[in-house]
Amino acid sequence: MQENYLIDIARWSERPGARGIPSICSAHPLVIEAAMLSARREGTPVLIEATCNQVNQDGGYTGMTPADFTRFVGAIADRLDFPRDRILLGGDHLGPNPWKHLPAEKAMAKAETMIEAYAKAGFTKLHLDTSMGCAGEPIALPDATTAARAARLAAVAENAIRDRGGILPVYIIGTEVPIPGGALEELDVLEVTAPEAAIETVRVHREAFKEAGAAGAFSRVVGAVVQPGVEFGNGNVIAYDRSKAAKLSASLRRLEGMVFEAHSTDYQTREALRELVADGFAILKVGPGLTFALREALYGLDQIAAFLFPGKRERSLAEVTEAVMREEPVYWGKYYHGSADEQRIQRHFSYSDRIRYYWPHQKMAEAVDELMALLDGVTIPETLISQFLAGSYARVRDGEVAPQAKPLALAAIDAVLQDYFAACRL
Structure with a gap:
């Protein structure tokens, strides 16, 4: 069985070549074409991600299901003669967010249907995000509830691919970022994720996956979403300050086999992006900037x-x-x-x-x-x-x-x- 390209991303810094990977979060055909042309020039795979609001079983705002998105990206690759086996498809913020106006069980049932569709459509990087409250719940949920719901979705994804063969997905956990779609207001300052919070997030998810019978899936959790102190509002950009993220970066030494995933890196300078990768934020999400x-x-x-x-x-x-x-x-x-x-x-x-x-x-x-x-x-x-x-x-x-x-x-x-x-x- 072919191994997932991202499975050892935490070890990339130990060998020559790429130390991180851009995550292209867009469904615009020109953006995807440009990403493939850039990846071809660089001699690397291309990671293209769809969000839960953008692509889901109901069509999302693009009108595409996960299977539709796979075909859509594949058609662009074929037109450019870009090898399909160099395409990595990711699902972002997979959870109940599109249906959080519903009671939790109904919203989670919809989320289960969605992640099953993503897994069956060949997406091999799945970000589990169940942090948001549904109807009648608080806006943010306790870690234990978030982790239990994430593990529930991972178990569904694992079951969906059990007899499929092929590349097994890697998972991303955590959600220290604004809701899918971006911040709702102008931003001034951001609080960097506390190292203890990142470590606790991983711990509670490990336990929840085990309880859900998805320990095998947790062995393929390669990253956690954290807030390194980067974001943008409507008219301003908060630049990366590595001194403020130093303790968070150092906490990776206690999270063997994992990297951090940084969302909303759009509009950062090249040097800031370089520092993010050097500090362990090896997956750089970019969408609106493109x-x-x-x-x-x-x-x-x-x-x-x-x-x-x-x-x-x-x-x-x-x-x-x-x-x-x-x-x-x-x-x-x-x-x-x-x-x-x-x-x-x-x-x-x-x-x-x-x-x-x-x-x-x-x-x-x-x-x-x-x-x-x-x-x-x-x-x-x-x-x-x-x-x-x-x-x-x-x-x-x-x-x-x-x-x-x-x-x-x-x-x-x-x-x-x-x-x-x-x-x-x-």
């Missing part, structure tokens, strides 16, 4: 198209985006606050990048298709790239990036990914 870069590129192309082809479209991409988000505020309404003008800025330019939820919307997809069709085959003047896509200008001048719409969009995403892959090489 679609933020994509949005920047698409908006730049939007302005280029308006200048090159005035009057060719009824509405710009930015105008369509504004109309759709105002008509359907479900994905941003509770996240963006302030005056009408402040909310308008956040809708388009927030670090939280709530636009990412709207790209699958029919009107948005049609607007992007219209933009790309208008620029199809067009060699964009370098001077316009300098004006509207300055981040890619040097690479265009050097001949690394073609001065055309799709390569420029991919290059914007790749610029972010380069920081992650470089950080993981140390």
